[in-house]
Amino acid sequence: MNEPVLHRVGDKLPLLLQSGEHDLCPGCGEPVALRILLETIAELGMAASTVGVVGIGCYTVFSRTLDVDLVQALHGRAPSVATGVKRMLPDKTVFTLQGDGDMVNEGLQEVLHTAARGENVTCVLLNNGVFGETGGHMTATSVIGQRTKTSLEGRDADYHGYPIVIGDLIARLEGAAYVGRGSVQSAGAVARTKRMMRKAFETQRAAKGFSLVEVLTMCPTGWFVPTAEGPSYMGETLAQVHMMGELKAR
Amino acid sequence: MNEPVLHRVGDKLPLLLQSGEHDLCPGCGEPVALRILLETIAELGMAASTVGVVGIGCYTVFSRTLDVDLVQALHGRAPSVATGVKRMLPDKTVFTLQGDGDMVNEGLQEVLHTAARGENVTCVLLNNGVFGETGGHMTATSVIGQRTKTSLEGRDADYHGYPIVIGDLIARLEGAAYVGRGSVQSAGAVARTKRMMRKAFETQRAAKGFSLVEVLTMCPTGWFVPTAEGPSYMGETLAQVHMMGELKAR
Amino acid sequence: MAHGAGVSETVLVRGTVRIDTEACKGCDLCIPACPPEVLVMSTDVNQTGYRYPELLAGCTGCRACLDVCPDFCFEVFKYDRPIEVAVERR
Amino acid sequence: MAHGAGVSETVLVRGTVRIDTEACKGCDLCIPACPPEVLVMSTDVNQTGYRYPELLAGCTGCRACLDVCPDFCFEVFKYDRPIEVAVERR
Amino acid sequence: MSKRLVEGSEAIADAAIAAGCRFFAGYPMTPFTEVLENFAKKLPAVGGVCVNAESELEAVGMAWGALATGARAATGSTGQGLSLMQESFSEITLAELPLVAFNMARGQGDYFQSTRGGGHGDYRHIVLAPMDITEAVELTQLAFHLADVWRNPVLVQGDYLLAHTAEAVDVAPIDFGPVAPKDWAADGTMSGTGQSRIISPLGIGKRNTPGPGMEAHMQAVADKLARIAAGEARAETGFVDDAEHLVVAFGTPAKFVRYAVRVLRERGLRVGYVRPITLWPFPTEAVAEAATGKRSVLVFEINAGQMVDDVRLAVLGAAPVSSIGGISTDSSGFGVGALLDVEVIAGRIENAVGVAA
Amino acid sequence: MSKRLVEGSEAIADAAIAAGCRFFAGYPMTPFTEVLENFAKKLPAVGGVCVNAESELEAVGMAWGALATGARAATGSTGQGLSLMQESFSEITLAELPLVAFNMARGQGDYFQSTRGGGHGDYRHIVLAPMDITEAVELTQLAFHLADVWRNPVLVQGDYLLAHTAEAVDVAPIDFGPVAPKDWAADGTMSGTGQSRIISPLGIGKRNTPGPGMEAHMQAVADKLARIAAGEARAETGFVDDAEHLVVAFGTPAKFVRYAVRVLRERGLRVGYVRPITLWPFPTEAVAEAATGKRSVLVFEINAGQMVDDVRLAVLGAAPVSSIGGISTDSSGFGVGALLDVEVIAGRIENAVGVAA
Amino acid sequence: MKRVLPPTLSYRMGQTTEREALLTGIGGQGVQLAAEVIARAAVLEGRDVLLFGVYSGVMRGGSSDATVVVADGPVQAPPIISRAWSAIVLHPLSWEAVRARLVSDAVVVVNSSLFDDRVDADRVYEVPATRVATEKLDNPMAVSMVAVGAYVALTGLVALDSAVAAMEESLPSYRRHHAEANAAALRTGAELVDALAAPAWPTVPA
Amino acid sequence: MKRVLPPTLSYRMGQTTEREALLTGIGGQGVQLAAEVIARAAVLEGRDVLLFGVYSGVMRGGSSDATVVVADGPVQAPPIISRAWSAIVLHPLSWEAVRARLVSDAVVVVNSSLFDDRVDADRVYEVPATRVATEKLDNPMAVSMVAVGAYVALTGLVALDSAVAAMEESLPSYRRHHAEANAAALRTGAELVDALAAPAWPTVPA
Numbered sequence A, B: 001m002n003e004p005v006l007h008r009v010g011d012k013l014p015l016l017l018q019s020g021e022h023d024l025c026p027g028c029g030e031p032v033a034l035r036i037l038l039e040t041i042a043e044l045g046m047a048a049s050t051v052g053v054v055g056i057g058c059y060t061v062f063s064r065t066l067d068v069d070l071v072q073a074l075h076g077r078a079p080s081v082a083t084g085v086k087r088m089l090p091d092k093t094v095f096t097l098q099g100d101g102d103m104v105n106e107g108l109q110e111v112l113h114t115a116a117r118g119e120n121v122t123c124v125l126l127n128n129g130v131f132g133e134t135g136g137h138m139t140a141t142s143v144i145g146q147r148t149k150t151s152l153e154g155r156d157a158d159y160h161g162y163p164i165v166i167g168d169l170i171a172r173l174e175g176a177a178y179v180g181r182g183s184v185q186s187a188g189a190v191a192r193t194k195r196m197m198r199k200a201f202e203t204q205r206a207a208k209g210f211s212l213v214e215v216l217t218m219c220p221t222g223w224f225v226p227t228a229e230g231p232s233y234m235g236e237t238l239a240q241v242h243m244m245g246e247l248k249a250r
Numbered sequence C, D: 001m002a003h004g005a006g007v008s009e010t011v012l013v014r015g016t017v018r019i020d021t022e023a024c025k026g027c028d029l030c031i032p033a034c035p036p037e038v039l040v041m042s043t044d045v046n047q048t049g050y051r052y053p054e055l056l057a058g059c060t061g062c063r064a065c066l067d068v069c070p071d072f073c074f075e076v077f078k079y080d081r082p083i084e085v086a087v088e089r090r
Numbered sequence E, F: 001m002s003k004r005l006v007e008g009s010e011a012i013a014d015a016a017i018a019a020g021c022r023f024f025a026g027y028p029m030t031p032f033t034e035v036l037e038n039f040a041k042k043l044p045a046v047g048g049v050c051v052n053a054e055s056e057l058e059a060v061g062m063a064w065g066a067l068a069t070g071a072r073a074a075t076g077s078t079g080q081g082l083s084l085m086q087e088s089f090s091e092i093t094l095a096e097l098p099l100v101a102f103n104m105a106r107g108q109g110d111y112f113q114s115t116r117g118g119g120h121g122d123y124r125h126i127v128l129a130p131m132d133i134t135e136a137v138e139l140t141q142l143a144f145h146l147a148d149v150w151r152n153p154v155l156v157q158g159d160y161l162l163a164h165t166a167e168a169v170d171v172a173p174i175d176f177g178p179v180a181p182k183d184w185a186a187d188g189t190m191s192g193t194g195q196s197r198i199i200s201p202l203g204i205g206k207r208n209t210p211g212p213g214m215e216a217h218m219q220a221v222a223d224k225l226a227r228i229a230a231g232e233a234r235a236e237t238g239f240v241d242d243a244e245h246l247v248v249a250f251g252t253p254a255k256f257v258r259y260a261v262r263v264l265r266e267r268g269l270r271v272g273y274v275r276p277i278t279l280w281p282f283p284t285e286a287v288a289e290a291a292t293g294k295r296s297v298l299v300f301e302i303n304a305g306q307m308v309d310d311v312r313l314a315v316l317g318a319a320p321v322s323s324i325g326g327i328s329t330d331s332s333g334f335g336v337g338a339l340l341d342v343e344v345i346a347g348r349i350e351n352a353v354g355v356a357a
Numbered sequence G, H: 001m002k003r004v005l006p007p008t009l010s011y012r013m014g015q016t017t018e019r020e021a022l023l024t025g026i027g028g029q030g031v032q033l034a035a036e037v038i039a040r041a042a043v044l045e046g047r048d049v050l051l052f053g054v055y056s057g058v059m060r061g062g063s064s065d066a067t068v069v070v071a072d073g074p075v076q077a078p079p080i081i082s083r084a085w086s087a088i089v090l091h092p093l094s095w096e097a098v099r100a101r102l103v104s105d106a107v108v109v110v111n112s113s114l115f116d117d118r119v120d121a122d123r124v125y126e127v128p129a130t131r132v133a134t135e136k137l138d139n140p141m142a143v144s145m146v147a148v149g150a151y152v153a154l155t156g157l158v159a160l161d162s163a164v165a166a167m168e169e170s171l172p173s174y175r176r177h178h179a180e181a182n183a184a185a186l187r188t189g190a191e192l193v194d195a196l197a198a199p200a201w202p203t204v205p206a
């Protein structure tokens, strides 16, 4: 019998990444979500016709390595920038890459208006319930009881207010055609999230309107947990409120 | 039989108005809503312990005549200003007076964050689906088919996007304790709206969290309809989407 | 008309209104708001050029007009007991 | 243990991975992600001071490890047909 | 093409479209509203897009995106709305995008905002201040040209009068010469090639095509701004040579001043004027030259005194410089106050130079 | 009280609280983040409130509301965040509210933003620029005092180094004297009396208590600003009298410059310095006086050249003014570049005055 | 052709003749239309033109004003005129304010129907515009057109035919049916005065 | 007491003595704690103090640096020092960069355990801090405390007891149990050198 043949079934780097090196923390969920995004773009054959708009957060470091034409937006402003790009390039695929601080704090208005307008772009939210980049402070998506630098004892509704469950909120807007929330908690979650990512971009390609993929990502640094406990801490906190699933599909 | 005696059952001016004169257009619904607000404050005995924060729109002219300590906010910013006031004066009643352009366009983020935070203030929205003050342009609440200066043929979803149904959106936020939507379409509607106004302020007095009273008001000028047709046009357009009723009560 | 003009009838009146006709901007909103339909727009105009409401007999003092008027034109009164008023038949 | 060490067994292997141990930041996420549990953390550290995963026999080429690794350390391969590998009994 | 009677706000939109502008986004605010309305009316007909943005922040963001694709794009507002755009203005300058922005000012109080930049950092916008619609048609087109040539934002500074006056003008495209192809645009065509592009204020490139880095990039932009300062200043002078006194003014008020100077010349007063057409770069040399040997230099602007700083910096003590303008507005705050009157201005000039009025 | 070792960001919060600040709102941004964190930690203990605002726009709005009630309140950010606040900054000045804002700048590029105001209109903020923590403790307290005295916003301008250095300081309350009672505050107590109050940038009052109207109000504020300009300028000078050359610098860089001047004096170079403590009002007289008779005036600032304008305006040609600073940052853009070094600065001074280094 | 802008423009005083007209009335009298008609007529004749309309408080019957400048070269005047050559006064409300902005020998066309006393100015032409519009033309909306007709006849600032053509251009589409009545009003107005009694130009175009 | 600020302050050169210490090492060696200990000890002794720490790329094993200035009057030095009086060098990584910022006769305490060659400087004091910490104290975390102990003994910049007290203050509550081991390390370090071999002050406080 001849030797068995090896087939590569998983590249080290997704097609659209110039390098896998980055200085995000160990156990960070953001690069995992990034792979999902890039693989989807490549698999849908959109590599050469995509423009991305990147917000400001830890993920901003990927601006240097994403092999996609990019516009670096200011903190919170990516959906409007994406609108301008899409209006001038209606045949291209346009996405944003934002964090919860970027999208739900500083830029809440931008994403809601973009969604209500039914703008035919795809926003990708990396939701870790903290401003990772500034050192792990509470954001508008941090859930009650969640530990952050500004809520070391856990977020307290009376003192800090309540989280905004952004995916659900956006799903209520008529202009939103697709909303899905996944996570990178496990390989299974990654696979499910990837299906959502694909649907979101297909929604854009079918010109059905606004799409959002929210990905819950681990931030062991901001949550003050060991990297290995990131996924389970997410499951006990963020994922209890920002519940996973397809929230809207048109 | 002696002469019948007359009792005054309705003052010309609500208690907290220094003058009824104003230069709003004939048939404008905003002064009607204002009366509801002021009568409620007076009837709840809060006259001497209330601070108002006024946004920028046609209603801003009332800054001069409202007999309430006021802070004039910038366009869109009233909820944050109200937050600052309330935090320093937790025993006072604090409200905002805003239009749809102010609250749902320029200031969407402010009101949502204030509501999510569960800030114990009452926001009063005069929703006419247009920027009245700048000449009747479409806003984020204008409904599909509604006539405005920027949508003379009626708002078209494909071209202009979809309206934001703000009361419903805010009602979804945990921090919102009371949300009601009424109108000034008729005397009956005024009475119902006034009950909502009362409940909203009672919610604040009980420190239950954020409250919103949305009042649909006629803007015959921006809608390009005769004043007498304002109420029916509202009924056929705005009120079909921004549906009246109590949306949340805690 | 079958009944000649000038025939007098009695109407029960429970209230009345005082109308600041100079403040009125002629928007017409009070007219359909009045349940007994005792408000009609004038043919004359006020100093600013607007027609304004006039009260016929039969006001109930319900304050609907006051509640819907954008220009704070109404003051509403109720009699402690209804009175009867003779009116020209319309 | 009942069975002495050094006893050899056969394991069915459908795939394998190449691990960029120098890129690894030792986050441990790949370990529980691997369905057949054939990844274990090293005792050694890499140049940056992190422990990294090592592959035992029995990989299925499912790419779960690749999918969850934040540092792009894995390359995954599948054999066109399973092979059998002899391993020391653990 | 023959002349048409056109309002300023319409002429601006027409001129922008003639210059190739294909994207506009704005949020209504008096007296900018009509500029927005005209773009909304006219852009679709030429295959362009005008978005009635939900606020000024959205508007400038959208323009940013459109510019990044290589399109000619613009936004605008009135003082307050532009204040909200300052973060973007600063960073879009560092991103070297050719934004054109229309500031339809309430009064002309916004000289500092326009020329010093309200945002953080060292950025500057080229600021063009037309005095009337005829000039606005030209300068609007020039704005798009300069923006592309320099890859730097250009602000066109108008006001209530410019927006609401009509003039007979001919809005024909002006050829200012070629500009470099926009091979920097992020239009998706380089995605996946290993040479993909990034438009960023941070001076970064990609792993495969690295940028200069933060400090070097900021320095490069500063150097570029210095070149603009050296080469793009524009001004108009009149009656300067034999003048004893000089008046400096810009924008619509300058048209009043010029007329007042004519009137005063007829009355025998030896007065001249210089009118900065670019507020940044400020025409330092033209002002300095015109001021040489004058007995007084008077600055007329409708604000508490802002451009007067730049005039002093130009004159540098060679002649006494004083302000003869001031705050002037109607009660709405949008409109025109009592100072915008040729006789009032002539009176102030006479007063300042010691002629009994 | 004895001295403690305190980081700048903590010292600022401590000093603000010692001055009676009871409200703070902010949004994290390096290097301002730690200032916010310290307020969040410390305000509750004194019965105050710190809100982790959802963005800079919310933060400044909240501060506005708190101020309107008569409380001492503050906000702050870093260049970009402050850019977003410019609309509010302009209008809050017209509303005559005593805001204190902390600008923890990245570099010191924001001189124009701070002193010219990025917003529309004619407003100015008093800008205090401490060179170290000891001075920050004093100037932070002074900021609240001046804000109340003038009913005008005061900006405290720090930077990365100020926030992240620790010094042994004693944060004791400083008594700057009484301020007028805040009988203008909108605290609800006048509601329903017929004499209710309004805090508005528009110069309006109420029907029963009318305001001056837009133009008169703007003029009144401009007049007030002129009085501030005339009375509140502060500076420090050193080694000026016998100096042949003068260096001007502010903030942390000025501490480097002062040290460099000492070093150069030891090397025999006759150089002095002047350090504006208030950036607005700019200490024009102090600079002009110090510059008198000097062979050169050198301006060192960590930006492409901003304060140099004000120095030129002060010196007005009496001595040649040149820039010896420049853009200088680490790769993150937040931190400290190579120019902040005593030897580098000393070398630039020597170079500029023609001494072989 | 490629345009190169010189860094410093030198302004030279032109030989242009400029004719300013201030129009004043109250809301509803058609002042803005009147100004537009004059301005457009001048454009049709190849003149340079400036038009600035201000109307305040229309709702409350406030005054409505407009400024037109017609010139035989680039207009030098700014949009607000301190010394105007002429005026069309449809209502007394703002007459005093307008008078203050006229040159001493200004041409003033006055709607005499609404003035009790004679208007005191050097070159006043009384035109009973309201009466003519109401009584003769049975068209109360045409007051301003009557006055404009008279004004252009008197001054020849623009030709009457140009005014008629301009009026048609100026009407929004939903008011096109007023064109005929307006034309009649213009012509009627013209007949109320002596042609070219106060000529605007040295030589009036044929 | 009411404070009145004069508009123009006049700076007079003081007679202060300032002693600068640059500390350098790599992440995990405790450089920041070491700097804080010296700074706090000086504060305890009533000195004026400046402390500035920079640490970059700690995750990737980058260098960790800090600057301390101790003075007998208001500190004149800015937070970044070009000419320092002394250095504590725990690791060779950034030694060259530090050396460039020292005065020619600077006092340099070197963790000789990690240097292969002798450090070339005028007043070098070799302290085998890593070896002592690991072998003698069985406390590899204590490297920096050993070095600080040696440094303060050598220089008397602060008294050893002050350093011990300052160390206790500097530990976060969840690390208080390290206090004793750290104190031992400080004292051990002090014993490795000759007391006051390189005095910081003209007269060292008792």
Ligand SMILES: Cc1ncc(C[n+]2csc(CCOP(=O)(O)OP(=O)(O)O)c2C)c(N)n1
Residues within 6 Å of the ligand: A030, A055, A056, A057, A058, A059, A075, A098, A099, A100, A101, A102, A103, A106, A126, A128, A130, A131, A132, A133, A134, A139, F027, F028, F029, F030, F056, F080, F081, F084
């Ligand atoms: C206007 C503005 N405000 C604040 C900041 C500072 N800032 C940079 S990143 C960031 C938080 C990012 O949070 P998120 O988007 O959730 O991303 P993460 O860091 O969690 O990945 C903040 C507040 C900024 N860059 N711009």
Ligand SMILES: Cc1ncc(C[n+]2csc(CCOP(=O)(O)OP(=O)(O)O)c2C)c(N)n1
Residues within 6 Å of the ligand: B030, B055, B056, B057, B058, B059, B075, B098, B099, B100, B101, B102, B103, B106, B126, B128, B130, B131, B132, B133, B134, B139, E027, E028, E029, E030, E056, E080, E081, E084
């Ligand atoms: C920052 C800013 N942008 C724009 C404006 C101009 N503006 C004034 S009022 C207004 C619209 C108000 O609309 P709304 O709140 O719905 O009130 P309405 O006029 O309908 O009563 C706008 C856009 C402004 N004042 N400030």
Ligand code: SF4
Residues within 6 Å of the ligand: A023, A024, A025, A026, A027, A028, A029, A030, A058, A128, A132, A133, A136, A218, A219, A220, A221, A222
């Ligand atoms: S701080 Fe959180 S989000 Fe940022 S890189 Fe670290 S783990 Fe990831």
Ligand code: SF4
Residues within 6 Å of the ligand: B023, B024, B025, B026, B027, B028, B029, B030, B058, B128, B132, B133, B136, B218, B219, B220, B221, B222
């Ligand atoms: S424009 Fe509309 S909202 Fe404004 S006063 Fe007129 S009717 Fe009311």
Ligand code: SF4
Residues within 6 Å of the ligand: C015, C016, C017, C033, C034, C035, C036, C037, C038, C039, C055, C058, C059, C060, C061, C062, C063, C064, C065, C066, C076
């Ligand atoms: S009070 Fe009632 S019944 Fe009387 S006029 Fe008013 S609406 Fe009619």
Ligand code: SF4
Residues within 6 Å of the ligand: B027, C023, C024, C025, C026, C027, C028, C029, C030, C031, C052, C053, C068, C069, C070, C071, C072, C073
């Ligand atoms: S509702 Fe008021 S304003 Fe309108 S017509 Fe009646 S009285 Fe007049």
Ligand code: SF4
Residues within 6 Å of the ligand: D015, D016, D017, D033, D034, D035, D036, D037, D038, D039, D055, D058, D059, D060, D061, D062, D063, D064, D065, D066, D076
């Ligand atoms: S490919 Fe699958 S089986 Fe193989 S090591 Fe990775 S996770 Fe385990």
Ligand code: SF4
Residues within 6 Å of the ligand: A027, D023, D024, D025, D026, D027, D028, D029, D030, D031, D051, D052, D053, D068, D069, D070, D071, D072, D073
């Ligand atoms: S998931 Fe990646 S980085 Fe984490 S331990 Fe495994 S190989 Fe290393």
Ligand SMILES: [Mg+2]
Residues within 6 Å of the ligand: A057, A099, A100, A101, A126, A127, A128, A129, A130, A131, A132, A139
């Ligand atoms: Mg986040």
Ligand SMILES: [Mg+2]
Residues within 6 Å of the ligand: B057, B099, B100, B101, B126, B127, B128, B129, B130, B131, B132, B139
């Ligand atoms: Mg509205």
